[in-house]
Amino acid sequence: MVAFIVRRMWQALLVIIVMSMLVFYGVFVIGNPIDVLISPDATQEIRQQIITQYGLDLPIWQQYLHFMNALIHGDLGRSFVYNMPVVELIASRFPATMELATMAILLASAIGIPLGIYAGYRPNGWPSKAIMAASILGFSVPTFWIGLMMIMVFAVELGVLPAGGRGEAVSIFGIPWSFPTATGLQHLILPAANLSLFKMSMMIRLAASGTREIMLTDTIKFARAAGIDEFTILRRHVLRLISIPLVTVFGLELGSTIAFAVVTETIFSWPGLGKLIIDSITSLDRPVMIAYLMMVSLLFITINLAVDLAYAVLDPRMRQGDGK
Amino acid sequence: MTDPVLKVTDLYTHFETQTGTVKAVDGISFHLNRGEVLGLVGESGSGKSITGFSIIGLIDRPGQIKGGSIKLEGRELVGLAEDGLRHIRGREISMVFQDPMMTLNPVLTVFEQMAMALRAHENVSNTEARARCIQALRQVRIIDPQQKIDFYPHQFSGGMRQRVAIAIALLHRPKVIIADEPTTALDVSVQAEILVEVKSLVAELGISLIWISHDLATVASISNRIAVMRYGKIVETGPAAEVLGAPAHPYTQMLLNALPSRSRPGQLLATQESHKPGGESKTAGWIEQKSPNFVSVKHVVKKFERATGLWSRIGVKLNLMQPPKAVLAVNDVSFTIAQGEALGLVGESGSGKSTLGRIVCGIYHPTQGEIKLDGASVVSACQRGRKLTTKVQMIFQDPFASLDPRRTIGQSIAEGPIAHKLTTRANARDYVARWLEAVSLDRAMADRYPHQFSGGQRQRIAIARALAMRPDVIVCDEPVASLDVSIQAQILNLLLTLRSEFGLTLLFISHDLGVVRHLCDRIAVMYRGQIVEVGSAESIFEAPKQPYTKMLVDAIPKLISKRPALQDA
Numbered sequence: 001m002v003a004f005i006v007r008r009m010w011q012a013l014l015v016i017i018v019m020s021m022l023v024f025y026g027v028f029v030i031g032n033p034i035d036v037l038i039s040p041d042a043t044q045e046i047r048q049q050i051i052t053q054y055g056l057d058l059p060i061w062q063q064y065l066h067f068m069n070a071l072i073h074g075d076l077g078r079s080f081v082y083n084m085p086v087v088e089l090i091a092s093r094f095p096a097t098m099e100l101a102t103m104a105i106l107l108a109s110a111i112g113i114p115l116g117i118y119a120g121y122r123p124n125g126w127p128s129k130a131i132m133a134a135s136i137l138g139f140s141v142p143t144f145w146i147g148l149m150m151i152m153v154f155a156v157e158l159g160v161l162p163a164g165g166r167g168e169a170v171s172i173f174g175i176p177w178s179f180p181t182a183t184g185l186q187h188l189i190l191p192a193a194n195l196s197l198f199k200m201s202m203m204i205r206l207a208a209s210g211t212r213e214i215m216l217t218d219t220i221k222f223a224r225a226a227g228i229d230e231f232t233i234l235r236r237h238v239l240r241l242i243s244i245p246l247v248t249v250f251g252l253e254l255g256s257t258i259a260f261a262v263v264t265e266t267i268f269s270w271p272g273l274g275k276l277i278i279d280s281i282t283s284l285d286r287p288v289m290i291a292y293l294m295m296v297s298l299l300f301i302t303i304n305l306a307v308d309l310a311y312a313v314l315d316p317r318m319r320q321g322d323g324k
Numbered sequence: 325m326t327d328p329v330l331k332v333t334d335l336y337t338h339f340e341t342q343t344g345t346v347k348a349v350d351g352i353s354f355h356l357n358r359g360e361v362l363g364l365v366g367e368s369g370s371g372k373s374i375t376g377f378s379i380i381g382l383i384d385r386p387g388q389i390k391g392g393s394i395k396l397e398g399r400e401l402v403g404l405a406e407d408g409l410r411h412i413r414g415r416e417i418s419m420v421f422q423d424p425m426m427t428l429n430p431v432l433t434v435f436e437q438m439a440m441a442l443r444a445h446e447n448v449s450n451t452e453a454r455a456r457c458i459q460a461l462r463q464v465r466i467i468d469p470q471q472k473i474d475f476y477p478h479q480f481s482g483g484m485r486q487r488v489a490i491a492i493a494l495l496h497r498p499k500v501i502i503a504d505e506p507t508t509a510l511d512v513s514v515q516a517e518i519l520v521e522v523k524s525l526v527a528e529l530g531i532s533l534i535w536i537s538h539d540l541a542t543v544a545s546i547s548n549r550i551a552v553m554r555y556g557k558i559v560e561t562g563p564a565a566e567v568l569g570a571p572a573h574p575y576t577q578m579l580l581n582a583l584p585s586r587s588r589p590g591q592l593l594a595t596q597e598s599h600k601p602g603g604e605s606k607t608a609g610w611i612e613q614k615s616p617n618f619v620s621v622k623h624v625v626k627k628f629e630r631a632t633g634l635w636s637r638i639g640v641k642l643n644l645m646q647p648p649k650a651v652l653a654v655n656d657v658s659f660t661i662a663q664g665e666a667l668g669l670v671g672e673s674g675s676g677k678s679t680l681g682r683i684v685c686g687i688y689h690p691t692q693g694e695i696k697l698d699g700a701s702v703v704s705a706c707q708r709g710r711k712l713t714t715k716v717q718m719i720f721q722d723p724f725a726s727l728d729p730r731r732t733i734g735q736s737i738a739e740g741p742i743a744h745k746l747t748t749r750a751n752a753r754d755y756v757a758r759w760l761e762a763v764s765l766d767r768a769m770a771d772r773y774p775h776q777f778s779g780g781q782r783q784r785i786a787i788a789r790a791l792a793m794r795p796d797v798i799v800c801d802e803p804v805a806s807l808d809v810s811i812q813a814q815i816l817n818l819l820l821t822l823r824s825e826f827g828l829t830l831l832f833i834s835h836d837l838g839v840v841r842h843l844c845d846r847i848a849v850m851y852r853g854q855i856v857e858v859g860s861a862e863s864i865f866e867a868p869k870q871p872y873t874k875m876l877v878d879a880i881p882k883l884i885s886k887r888p889a890l891q892d893a
Contacts, residue, residue, distance in 0.1 A: 222427035224382055224442040226492055227414025236440055240431045315431055316476040 012301040077287035086291040099274035103192035108199035118209025138201030141292040147267040164269040191268040210242030229235040251307035328355035335392035350375040350556030356367040363547030365764035367808035371556040418493040422505040424485030458492040483514035510876035511672035516879035541881040555825035583814035584842030593813035624653040624693035654680040655853035668844030678855040686711035717790035721802035723782035727774040734770030759788040780811035
């Protein structure tokens with residue numbers, strides 16, 4: 001097991017380094033941030049001074065080495081636009097996105113998995129057909145449109161929920177969270193529901209197809225022959241057996257939700273990372289872009305590692321034979 | 325004797341499908357006495373498993389019990405609501421299935437699964453459940469049950485897993501246990517152990533048992549009475565010795581005569597087809613054996629190693645990691661087969677016999693050693709050697725898996741010969757027809773797809789495909805293992821006939837010693853990657869030298885009585 005984790009760490013480091021090169025080069029190609037940074041009527045002298053100050057006159061590989069050197073010392077640079085350390089900037093926005101994404105994924109699992117198991121258990125009943133049809137809608141109708149409809153219905157017509165923004169936040173361990181407060185939860189519910197729809201459809205379909213397949217196996221026949229009731233069979237046998245593909249999707253989706261909740265965050269003016277990255281791209285805020293993308297790759301690697309470890313917990317067959 | 329514990333009268337179980345009604349169980353009646361073992365025998369599709377599922381009330385849709393009655397100690401089970409049936413399942417009637425690998429849940433510990441079955445009918449505390457489960461495991465002779473109870477199914481061997489399944493079936497001391505092919509997936513030696521244990525458990529606990537199997541010999545060794553099923557009906561029933569000793573129904577006679585162990589080695593087996601004139605008791609002529617070292621296998625070793633990546637190789641160098649363990653599948657094996665000879669390769673699962681077969685055929689490259697056919701190497705010398713000859717062909721256990729489902733069998737048969745210029749695309753049809761006829765199939769069948777054939781026909785196709793390559797040697801890897809006895813007899817007859825007709829040399833791999841003895845001149849016994857004994861078929865059976873061989877031979881379930889007529893035939 002230790003050898004497995006060590007190997008994965010090596011791989012992660014390699015991925016991060018390659019990723020940093022690609023990102024650095026990619027962002028370099030997009031354009032010169034200097035045009036955004038200083039007003040067009042600045043003198044050539046001031047312009048030159050600022051270019052030198054940021055090291056933008058150096059060849060790209062030197063800039064990259066400078067960047068990596070700073071990175072090793074824990075410094076990701078300062079935002080050109082906000083003029084504050086990038087780490088602080090991301091840290092200030094991260095809880096909001098984290099909260100939104102986690103809520104969305106939990107909603108998707110808590111509703112999607114039971115619905116999916118039901119649909120797989122009774123595939124021919126009309127409720128199952130309705131669930132499966134709805135899940136196709138959830139896949140295919142664009143998120144932004146559903147988001148707008150939700151605002152129309154719940155915020156404009158019924159007026160029961162706020163249309164956007166984040167509610168009151170309380171500080172837990174120095175990090176501002178909004179979900180424990182009433183207004184915070186009110187603000188959270190619509191964007192989280194909106195963000196969870198696609199994932200919920202995915203969970204439903206995965207759980208349904210897994211359940212259908214497993215219900216036909218001898219394991220279930222044997223359990224039934226032992227007189228075990230259907231609910232216990234679903235809860236103890238089926239849920240455990242379908243959990244591996246579900247955990248995979250859960251992990252992948254958690255990553256992508258945190259990283260790319262942009263659309264939902266924009267519609268509901270949620271002050272999260274998505275808005276930050278869009279702003280930094282339009283203003284060519286190079287340090288923010290690089291730091292953000294590196295953070296995202298680190299996030300994916302961490303989640304994937306966690307998913308792999310979860311496999312070992314869920315499936316005893318994978319526990320043996322590790323560490324070879 | 326008191327009333328029977330289970331009484332089935334006029335049971336009909338039908339499956340309504342779009343293409344019509346399948347009468348899986350078509351009006352059967354039988355009873356099961358207390359403490360009795362009833363063997364239910366039949367070939368695939370005879371409805372024997374459906375009978376078992378009907379009794380326990382687990383017929384999958386679209387199946388339905390159409391009529392009749394199933395009475396457990398006088399209580400009617402047919403028409404009982406699902407909830408009522410559930411209370412009977414596991415507590416009064418329980419069931420054991422064929423493959424313990426499939427029936428136990430791989431992600432739950434044995435204890436979790438046993439406790440679930442226990443709590444299906446009883447409210448027990450955790451400590452009590454544990455004690456009861458350990459007790460149940462001890463009862464089926466699982467050593468060290470205190471520890472084993474927290475194991476996962478994959479940590480047990482096949483036989484142990486089946487014991488666990490039996491322990492679960494016994495938890496509530498049911499009155500009736502239905503065992504559906506419980507030893508079919510196991511090795512002979514393990515099967516023998518399970519048979520002995522089940523017998524003593526039945527005697528000890530006074531349980532009544534229905535033993536469903538396709539294998540007459542195992543049924544014979546365990547049952548008091550036997551019922552023979554065919555096409556959803558019971559054709560014959562009676563005390564085991566009577567049914568097997570003096571079968572009244574022609575179908576039972578046919579089943580018995582199809583067993584290789586009941587006829588002289590090399591003789592054609594009785595099949596339904598063999599009633600044709602000239603088919604009866606014809607002995608396939610032996611071919612003259614030339615060139616004793618026609619196939620020679622010298623010091624062959626096959627290691628399976630996990631591919632190592634750069635990092636793990638560095639890890640091993642730095643002593644951070646263990647080097648990956650290599651599996652030694654074949655460990656220094658040497659043997660020869662004479663031209664025209666049939667060598668049987670027997671061994672239990674995991675003994676390396678299939679790997680060795682594939683090496684001889686040139687599918688696997690040996691790690692060390694050489695294989696020569698008529699003096700020429702079968703594979704080229706380099707590390708990733710290529711097969712050099714088309715003179716060795718192979719037939720696999722599962723013909724359905726080895727035939728491309730999207731091509732007609734004509735295309736599948738013609739593919740190899742065309743690639744090797746044995747025929748041309750233009751002549752392929754005639755060429756294929758010739759080989760189809762050689763295996764007694766109609767030439768018009770060339771345009772059909774594999775799924776349109778039965779298992780036995782598919783195995784004929786696989787043989788035709790191997791023959792079409794004009795081989796000198798055919799490696800048969802368990803070619804009859806998945807077939808019914810009567811079909812098995814047909815295929816064995818075909819192999820016997822073809823062997824003399826085309827002068828084939830055979831390497832016949834099987835776990836079934838009866839089949840091997842019937843077909844082969846010499847037998848090699850494999851155990852853990854090595855050949856422990858080689859000898860003429862007769863000497864292996866009559867005077868095995870190695871203890872392992874002796875154990876294997878002793879483990880074969882035998883029919884109680886042999887008809888004397890056969891012995892001097």
